[in-house]
Amino acid sequence: MKLCITAQGDNLDAKVDPRFGRSEYFIFVDTETLEFEAIKNPNSDAMGGAGIQSGQLVVEKDPDVLITGNNIGPNAFQILKTTDIVIITGVSGSVKEAIEKYKKGELKPGDYQS
Amino acid sequence: MKEIVIISGKGGTGKTTITASFGVLAKNKVMADCDVDAADLHLMLHPEIKERFEFKGMSKAFINQEKCTRCGACEKVCRFDAIINTGTNFYVNQLSCEGCRVCMNICPVGAIGLEDDSNGEWYISETKYGPMVHAKLGIAEENSGKLVSIVRQQAKNIAEENGADYIIVDGPPGIGCPVISSLTGVDLALIVTEPTFSGIHDMKRIVEVANRFSVPVKVIINKYNINLENSAAIEKFSEMNQIQVLGHMPFSESVIESITKGIPVVEFCNDEVSKEIISIWDRVVESLK
Amino acid sequence: MIISIASGKGGTGKTTIAVNLVLSISNDNSYDCQFLDCDVEEPNAAIFLKPNISQARPVSILEPRINFTKCTFCGKCAKACAFNAIAVLKNDIKIFMELCHGCGGCSIACPENAISEVSRDVGVIESGNVGKIEFIQGKLNIGEAITPPIIIREMKKRIKKSGTEESKIKHITIIDAPPGTSCPVVESVKNSDFTILVTEPTPFGLNDLILAVEVLKKLNIPMGVVINRGGKNDNIISDYCQNEKIPILMRIPMDKDIAVAYSKGIPMIQINPKYSDKFKELYYKIENQLQISGEI
Known part of the structure; x- marks a missing residue:
C-alpha cells in the first residue's frame, strides 16, 4: 500500500502538514517496507493554483491513499477525484504516527466532500 | 466554529x-x-x-536592454498592453504586467526575465x-x-x-x-x-x-x-x-x-x-x- | 482633459x-463632456444621470479549448501557465477558468497546435448619452473575479483625445473610479490629467485617503481633495493635506437634504442649484492648478 502524506519536513518524524496545496513536502511511503520518498512541494508558495499543481503532482505519483490535515480545496479535489486515491483528512501528529494509525485501521476516509 | x-x-x-x-x-x-x-x-x-x-506578489517581466534586439515580438504577444515601445526601446510597464511570462517565453534572444515583487x-x-x-x-x-x-x-x-x-x-x-x-x-x-x-x-x-x-x-x-x-x-x-x-x-x-x-x-x-x-x-x- | 474621481x-x-461635476460643466457649450463609470463591480452613476443607453457591447477574454484528438498530454501547456490554471493528467486536461488570465501562453506553448482559444464574455460596456454628455459604463458579470481591469481598459479606449488645435471645443472626460487602492483603481486613474480624491472627516476617511494619495504619487498624477459630509472635524483632513501640500478644492457640509436626495438618486445640484456654481468653480480650480504647474 502506497500512502501520500502531507508533511512539514522531509522525513518520517516530520509533522503532518495540515495544508494540501501548500504543504511543504509530500512523503510517499510504502506501508510494508516503510521505504519513503520525500518530495519538496514546488507549489508551497505559488501565487495561485497551488492546489491544482499539487493535485497533479500527487496524481502522477499514483498513491493508494492521501493523508492530510485540513480539508482539501475544491480545485485540488477536482483533480484528485479523477483517480481512485482515497482521501483521509483531519490527521495531525507526526508522519510516523499517521502511518501507524493507518496500519491499525484507525484512520477512516470521511464522506469526502469538497 | x-x-x-x-x-x-x-x-x-x-x-x-x-x-x-x-x-x-x-x-x-x-x-x-x-x-x-x-x-x-x-x-x-x-x-x-x-x-x-x-x-x-506575482513576478513581473523586465527587459534586459543590453540583450534586447528590438525585434518587437514581445509587444505583439502581450495581451495586457504592458510592453511599451518608445520607438527606440522596449520596456515593461510593471503596473500593467500580469506576470504571464508569454513575452519571456517568446523572446528569441532571452532578453526578458522576471522580477520578484513584494506587494504587501x-x-x-x-x-x-x-x-x-x-x-x-x-x-x-x-x-x-x-x-x-x-x-x-x-x-x-x-x-x-x-x-x-x-x-x-x-x-x-x-x-x-x-x-x-x-x-x-x-x-x-x-x-x-x-x-x-x-x-x-x-x-x-x-x-x-x-x-x-x-x-x-x-x-x-x-x-x-x-x-x-x-x-x-x-x-x-x-x-x-x-x-x-x-x-x-x-x-x-x-x-x-x-x-x-x-x-x-x-x-x-x-x-x-x-x-x-x-x-x-x-x-x-x-x-x- | 481627463479628470478621475477616486x-x-x-x-x-x-x-x-463625479455626477454633479459633469452636469455642472456640461452646461457650458465650449466643453464636450464624456462620463465613464469605471466602478464596474458596482456602477451607480447611471442611477443619478439616468442616461439613454443606446448601445451595449460585451467584453470578452479568450480562454483555451483543448482539441483532444491532437493532444498528446505532453504537459507543456501546464508548464507555460504562470497562473497554474492547467493540470495535465494521464488522459485528461483540467483547465480552471477562474484562474485563467487569457494570456494565450498555453496555446503558443502547445507543440501539437491542439489549443484553440474561444472568447468568453466577462462583462458589458453600455454607452449612450445624458443630454449632450456621452455616457459610458462598464458592468462586470456576476461571479467574475479577475477581469475588472480588462473591462476598464476597454472602456478607456473610448476616451476622446484632447481637442485639435483649431477646434475651440474642449474635451473633458470625467472618470468615476472604484473604491480601494488595487489594480482596478490604478487602471481607472492611470493617464488622468488630474484626480479628485473624495474623503470624509473621520479616521477611516483619513486612513484611506493616505493610501489613495500614495497610489497617485506612484502614478505621478496631480491631485486635490474634496471633503464631503464635512463639519467640525474637517481639520483631521485639512491638517494632513496642509502637511502634504495637497490642495483642498471643495468642502461639502453634512446636509440632510443632500443625503435624502442622494437616497432617491437625485443629484445635489438639482435640489440646491447654487452647488452648480461651486462645481464649476471646482473645475476652474483644477484647470488653474494644471496651468500653473505647466501640466497642460
Missing part, C-alpha cells in the same frame, strides 16, 4: 462599524480584516502586531478583544484576492488552535476578486445595506454573487430611517428572495463620534444603535446554532 | 462628485 463575513457591495455602508462591535460582543473569536486594500478595522480594535509576514504585508496581532489577522496590500498592487485568502486561512488556523467559536471577517466592497475570496465557504454572509438607490442596486448584485457561491446571506439595513420608502423596498426584495432582515440600525451621530474616538460603538455608548447591534448579534448567534 | 474608502461620495 462558524465563520461570518460582513460585506455590502457598496462601500461606506457601515461594514467596519458593525464588525468592530461584533468584535466586542462575540466571545471566543478571531477577527480578520479582509478589506486589504483599504483596511480600517485596526482603527477601531487597535491591534498590537505580534508577527509580521511579507506577501510576495500581513500581520498576526493581539487586541483587547482577542486575536486579529490583518494585512496591508502594497500600493497600487494586484492580487488582493490572494492576500485575502492568506488572511482568512491564518485566522482559521488560529481559530482552530484556540478552539474559537467564531471567525468574524470584515469584507471588502465590490463584487470582484477580493470579495469572492472573502465569501467562498463562509457559514454566513451579512450584507450591510443602506436605503439609497445605490445601496439597493449594489445589494442586489452582491446577493447574486453570494447565491452563485451558495453562501447563506442575511441583511442588515443601516441608517434605515433616512429613507423609509427605500427601507421598505429592501424588506420587500429580501422577502421575495427569502433573505432574513436581521436588523434595522437608525442613523446616529454617535456612530460617527465613536469612529472619531476609535471605540466600537457598542462600547462607546448605549443608545438605540448600540442596542440594535447587540440584538443583531444575538440573532446571528441564534441563527448559527 | 477615494480609497468606499461610500465617501465619489459618484456624487
Whole structure:
C-alpha cells in the first residue's frame, strides 16, 4: 500500500502538514517496507493554483491513499477525484504516527466532500 | 466554529462599524480584516502586531536592454498592453504586467526575465478583544484576492488552535476578486445595506454573487430611517428572495463620534444603535446554532 | 482633459462628485463632456444621470479549448501557465477558468497546435448619452473575479483625445473610479490629467485617503481633495493635506437634504442649484492648478 502524506519536513518524524496545496513536502511511503520518498512541494508558495499543481503532482505519483490535515480545496479535489486515491483528512501528529494509525485501521476516509 | 463575513457591495455602508462591535460582543473569536486594500478595522480594535509576514506578489517581466534586439515580438504577444515601445526601446510597464511570462517565453534572444515583487504585508496581532489577522496590500498592487485568502486561512488556523467559536471577517466592497475570496465557504454572509438607490442596486448584485457561491446571506439595513420608502423596498426584495432582515440600525451621530474616538460603538455608548447591534448579534448567534 | 474621481474608502461620495461635476460643466457649450463609470463591480452613476443607453457591447477574454484528438498530454501547456490554471493528467486536461488570465501562453506553448482559444464574455460596456454628455459604463458579470481591469481598459479606449488645435471645443472626460487602492483603481486613474480624491472627516476617511494619495504619487498624477459630509472635524483632513501640500478644492457640509436626495438618486445640484456654481468653480480650480504647474 502506497500512502501520500502531507508533511512539514522531509522525513518520517516530520509533522503532518495540515495544508494540501501548500504543504511543504509530500512523503510517499510504502506501508510494508516503510521505504519513503520525500518530495519538496514546488507549489508551497505559488501565487495561485497551488492546489491544482499539487493535485497533479500527487496524481502522477499514483498513491493508494492521501493523508492530510485540513480539508482539501475544491480545485485540488477536482483533480484528485479523477483517480481512485482515497482521501483521509483531519490527521495531525507526526508522519510516523499517521502511518501507524493507518496500519491499525484507525484512520477512516470521511464522506469526502469538497 | 462558524465563520461570518460582513460585506455590502457598496462601500461606506457601515461594514467596519458593525464588525468592530461584533468584535466586542462575540466571545471566543478571531477577527480578520479582509478589506486589504483599504483596511480600517485596526482603527477601531487597535491591534498590537505580534508577527509580521511579507506577501510576495506575482513576478513581473523586465527587459534586459543590453540583450534586447528590438525585434518587437514581445509587444505583439502581450495581451495586457504592458510592453511599451518608445520607438527606440522596449520596456515593461510593471503596473500593467500580469506576470504571464508569454513575452519571456517568446523572446528569441532571452532578453526578458522576471522580477520578484513584494506587494504587501500581513500581520498576526493581539487586541483587547482577542486575536486579529490583518494585512496591508502594497500600493497600487494586484492580487488582493490572494492576500485575502492568506488572511482568512491564518485566522482559521488560529481559530482552530484556540478552539474559537467564531471567525468574524470584515469584507471588502465590490463584487470582484477580493470579495469572492472573502465569501467562498463562509457559514454566513451579512450584507450591510443602506436605503439609497445605490445601496439597493449594489445589494442586489452582491446577493447574486453570494447565491452563485451558495453562501447563506442575511441583511442588515443601516441608517434605515433616512429613507423609509427605500427601507421598505429592501424588506420587500429580501422577502421575495427569502433573505432574513436581521436588523434595522437608525442613523446616529454617535456612530460617527465613536469612529472619531476609535471605540466600537457598542462600547462607546448605549443608545438605540448600540442596542440594535447587540440584538443583531444575538440573532446571528441564534441563527448559527 | 481627463479628470478621475477616486477615494480609497468606499461610500465617501465619489459618484456624487463625479455626477454633479459633469452636469455642472456640461452646461457650458465650449466643453464636450464624456462620463465613464469605471466602478464596474458596482456602477451607480447611471442611477443619478439616468442616461439613454443606446448601445451595449460585451467584453470578452479568450480562454483555451483543448482539441483532444491532437493532444498528446505532453504537459507543456501546464508548464507555460504562470497562473497554474492547467493540470495535465494521464488522459485528461483540467483547465480552471477562474484562474485563467487569457494570456494565450498555453496555446503558443502547445507543440501539437491542439489549443484553440474561444472568447468568453466577462462583462458589458453600455454607452449612450445624458443630454449632450456621452455616457459610458462598464458592468462586470456576476461571479467574475479577475477581469475588472480588462473591462476598464476597454472602456478607456473610448476616451476622446484632447481637442485639435483649431477646434475651440474642449474635451473633458470625467472618470468615476472604484473604491480601494488595487489594480482596478490604478487602471481607472492611470493617464488622468488630474484626480479628485473624495474623503470624509473621520479616521477611516483619513486612513484611506493616505493610501489613495500614495497610489497617485506612484502614478505621478496631480491631485486635490474634496471633503464631503464635512463639519467640525474637517481639520483631521485639512491638517494632513496642509502637511502634504495637497490642495483642498471643495468642502461639502453634512446636509440632510443632500443625503435624502442622494437616497432617491437625485443629484445635489438639482435640489440646491447654487452647488452648480461651486462645481464649476471646482473645475476652474483644477484647470488653474494644471496651468500653473505647466501640466497642460
